[in-house]
Amino acid sequence: MSRIIRVLLLPLVLVMASAQLPANPGGAQAAGTVTGTMRKWQPVTVSFSGPYAYELDSSPNPFLDYRLQVTFRGPSGQTYNVPGYFDGDGKGGGRGSIWRVKFLPDQAGTWYYKASFRKGTNIAIDLNPSSGTPTGFDGASGSFVVGDVDASAPAFFRWGRLQYVGGYYLKFKEGPYWIKGGTDSPETFLGYDGFDNTPSGPYGILDFAAHVRDWTTGDPVLNTDGADAGKGVIGALNYLGNQHVNSVYFLVMNIGGDGRNVWPYAGKVNPAGSSSDDNTHIDISKMRQWDTVFLHAQKKGIYLHFVLNEAETANKKELDGATLGVERKLFYRELVARFGYLPAIQWNISEEYNLDYNLGATRVKEFAGYIQQVDPYDHPITVHNYGTDLDSVWGPFLDDSRFSVTSFQLESGPGTYDEVVESWRRKSRDAGRPIPIALDELNAVSTSSSSIATQRKAVIWPVYLSGGNLEHYLGGPTTDKTLDDFRQYETLWRYTWYARKFMQDNLPFWQMEPADGLLSSESTSYGGGQVLAKKGEVYAIYLPDANPSGKLDLSGASGTFVQRWYNPRTGSFEGTARTLTAGSAVSLGAPPSSPDDDWVVLIQKAQAGTDTQPPSAPSNLTVTSKTSSSVSLKWDASTDNVAVGGYAIYANGSQVGTTSSTSYTVTNLSPSTTYTFVVKAYDAAGNLSAGSNQVSVQTLSASTTPSLAVTKFVLINADTDQPITELKDGMTLSLSQLPTRHLNIRADTSPSVVGSVRFGLNSNLDYRLERNPPYALAGDSSGDYRSWTPATGTYQVTATPYTSSDGSGTPGSALTIKINVIN
Template sequence: MQARQCFAILFALAAILPAARAATVQGELVAWRPMAVSFEGPAAVETDDDPNPFLDYRLQVEFKGPSGQVYDVPGFFDGNGEGDERGGVWRVRFTPDEGGGWKYRASFRSGKGVAVSLDADAGAPAAFDGEQGAFDVAPRDAKAPGFLKWGRLEYAGGHYLKFRDGPYWVRAGVDSPENFLAYAGFDNTPPSHRYADHATDWRPGDPDWNDGDGKAIIGAINSLASMKVNSLYFLAMNIGGDGDDVWPWAGRPTRKGGPDDDNLHFDISKLRQWEMVFAHAQRRGVNLHIVLNEAETQNKKELDEGELGVERKLYYRELIARFGHHNALGWNLCEEYNIQFDLGPERIRSFADYIRATDPYDHPISVHSAHDPFKELRFTFGDPRFSMTSIQLNQRRIDTLVEDFREATAAAGRPLPVSTDEFTIDVGQEASWKPFDRPGLHRKQKLWPTLLSGGQIEFILEDLLQTESFKTPNRRAMWKSVGIARAFMEDHLRFWEMSPADTLVEGEATIQVGLGAGASFRLGAQVFQTPNEVYAIYFPTAQQTGRLDLTAADGEFDARWFNPREGVFEGPARPLAAGGWIELGAAPSDRDQDWVLLLKRAEK
């Protein structure tokens, strides 16, 4: 009798409750363009505790592609699917890597803390668990904007990342403001930045929200992209850090951090706005360098007292689920991991392990250090968890440091891209960490020496956290130099096959470069070569160019002078015969300035 009554009740409920709608496939179904699948599931509010929709449900969707590739992609609770905190939309974002027929199958589990478990059978099946579907994807569009035409930026076994269906990549980015996301137009965010100077850089057709709230930050992305800056470094959470003004959670954490902060509920509308900015950056060719923690003790301890616990795992999972579909993205585990509360190598490895287990796309992982970068990052050499470096060096010599990192990581069996992400020039300041915008000095002392030593670069700006404009006169001049250097590398060199070889030049003029505290060194020619094929030589001053050792080469080379201030070749090509030491001759003009000499094997 009791069983029949229960059955009758269930039947009656089934009769009055609407049937679950089939999943909805959304977006541009083209290879390397993001799309989404949305499911109708349990209704919730972003602040619910029992169950917590972020922690006590877990959506994973398995996508199978036409060549048999499989991606196990985390999904997320998305309120009403339009930015409201209430609703029953559960969504997964995905970027297919190939045209053709794709299938998907959803796993939806419920249970206390199930979201952060890596056990596929944790919790119990719920709602739309097991729902399947299929969709067709068009082939890659070679004319798509930004990174959408090239696909995912990946570790390629050498000192440069490569797009799966596109070129090798040289980072030339910006490191300030690290609290880029502390933008007045975002919901639930202190208005540390307004980027008013960039509001006019927004263009019709660009994304926006709330009738103008998004225009200035979208304009800032447009401005950076137009000036050939291709990477942006920013924190996803700085509670307890320098800014105390960026977080992904619902509500307002204690600005200096604390054990009572709610780090288990996420702000759906804010993260939807972040996604609009990130997606636009991808379309404009700006890589997302996402930094997950910063140096200060309270920031490092804000999640699980610094350990890998429920809060940190959920933080990683939500960021991966909401943003991991983007093609050009990297996870930087922590800024200055080793000062104040020293996270140490073991914690850093455990953080990387969890991200690797959760991120279906295997985006590059790095970690940033203080003090001697070679010593403090050595534990990452040869470790497959790490696919990029993130080097703070202040006023240390940049060219030889890049070369040392290249040599050491290659010797460890996993050559890493060498990215110098935080450095300063010596202009007599007492604090060596304090940056100054000096475009000429940056070009001569940092930019070209880094690139022609086989490294990559991000500039920290003079205003640090107070940076409001990327187009001050000094910055425009600096980005002009960045664009010229990038174009030279990308248009004229097979840089991924080249290596530094400064000892091939002797007798050239040098410039004095400060190292702080009254110390300095003499910087001479920077040589980047593919032996017997191409030699790119940067002279920080061309007052005397010396001679080049081509004893091991043969045949003839064409030599051309390139002006790194204006981005043009000057003067006619000049034939040079290999087989010994050769005089390089005079630059065509302004010999007290910097020049590049490009030698390429003459075509027969």
């Protein structure tokens, strides 16, 4: 593949900002160029013009013999010392004079930066700040202003860095605690034919052809002359994100390993591994492409699990003979410099560190220590083991502050997985440092329905209700290098999401403890039931077989509790809530249906006036539009004795979404396929109504999908929610002549209900995404328009309809107008 081809940038509005601090007596260097959206928790790039170089130069080597470090000082005085990197021409080309640093600001306000740029032999990996000599733009400084969090940004870029906070779960800095439910396969995720200079290895090369259809207009591409322009890997991430898969495990260097087609280097490399390999020159175009993919993954809510070594001896010895030498230090520094700005990532020192060539605990700790010194963000670090003797292979890391999460392999684990999670929670607590317990390679799960059902009963729910995290190992050793169609495992992703969603929506899981001893007399299938509890307040019980369901000991609790049944196969509560009186063991009773299947019981402390009455069933469910991949529905509202909380939408018996409005577009459907839809209402207490009337509809064939269009813009009075006038291109609005200054703009579409509408305002092409009508520039709450008061000036408003609810799928005809606002 030609090295001239370069990454096409994401459709991101870049706000240019630069400032120069007052000159000092020594003559300060000019400020760098600052680009980014300039919002809290969103990436900022500072680019400097420095020495011209080529990525294969050796005298000096631009990656080793120059060191860029930039100190950022925030509004509250916080500082970050961030490593930078040589970026060629700044567009993916290997020749140029652009030197860059990427940063993730954690506070709104004015930030100051100052560059240290020094030259010397191997200075890049030297941690002594005074080593080498100043050169080029050393001392360049400036400032930039960061706005507050963008409420419409993807979750990771609203919540901030995911970090270890001293407990059993990672937590976003300004967001929720996080439960991992990801994929451990393929480990060769980066062995993709859309990346520059990526060869076919012993297991071939991935093309993700099955996911090209998941790429959508507006998504990034990687090149212009590849087979799919990079759409396959971007589409794969879109698919995983849509399925709520929130973690991907991958190798970043497998020279001498199994796949032998992933590395960051531009120089000569023997894929089988060799001491003569050039491991000190970085492939700038490939790194730019990797960065595009990694950033897109984060926008889709996917945690990046960087695995830095493979089990095979040749791989472990590829860098400095398995020591912490020049090559390894440069490898670590370059990864941190180029990708450390991302908010949700993890460094894994090695896959199966103790297999074949045993790195040993001392060396693993040394490697982790160097990364920790280089990484200004303190991302979680772990190491992956081989074998079942966890005490000997992972015990040495338990009380070490360099390691903040486990990465257990348990393909033939000691006992059941829940016992491992529970015992290692205790061990980490007893060591004085409770950490998240993650099982990252379990018995392989196949695509068969029986294998996936076993995974649900033996792995997913037992691990989660023991307080653990997991990644699924798919197919086995060959699939682990060749899998490029994640859709084969869609049922697995759905079951995993149902479990995570149950915990996230209903439990203070980070405050809960395993309490299996409270359950008795239940079926012993799959080792019996699992209990996660915050005693006296809430209990979650998983029953692999609910016949019999057993008894829960509430003798240590007091008061009234409410019991509900959750179906782990459909992801919804079923049946009627039941009131329990604590003070003794209580019988869980029979589930609403299928007693020989698995069920989840949720028991919560009743509040005063606890509601046990379900809403009425929705009525008059109808189809309003359809495409080859989506069906839009509407229905009449339900009623409730307290209040309707929302509606759950089911397709062919499986829940596919929820909404608070009385319309919904179901996406990711197959062409020319018949689906039967039902809607149920629920309230705040979790009571679920009976189903609405059923409607069956066949999606269109792929070739007959009707076009979508935004037909007009309407100015709305946000005080009364009534239209004021249709907006035309070039129209002038006089605020003093309008009935109110509390305004909004509605986009009307054809058909009237579409998957979603993305608004652009002036240069911000991703100003707002609206998933349900009315589609409003400033948003609404079930038709109650939010207020927008524009300042005087000129505004360009764009609205684009999409077939899918997340601003993806097939785009329709957009409408753009310019309006002038005066007093």
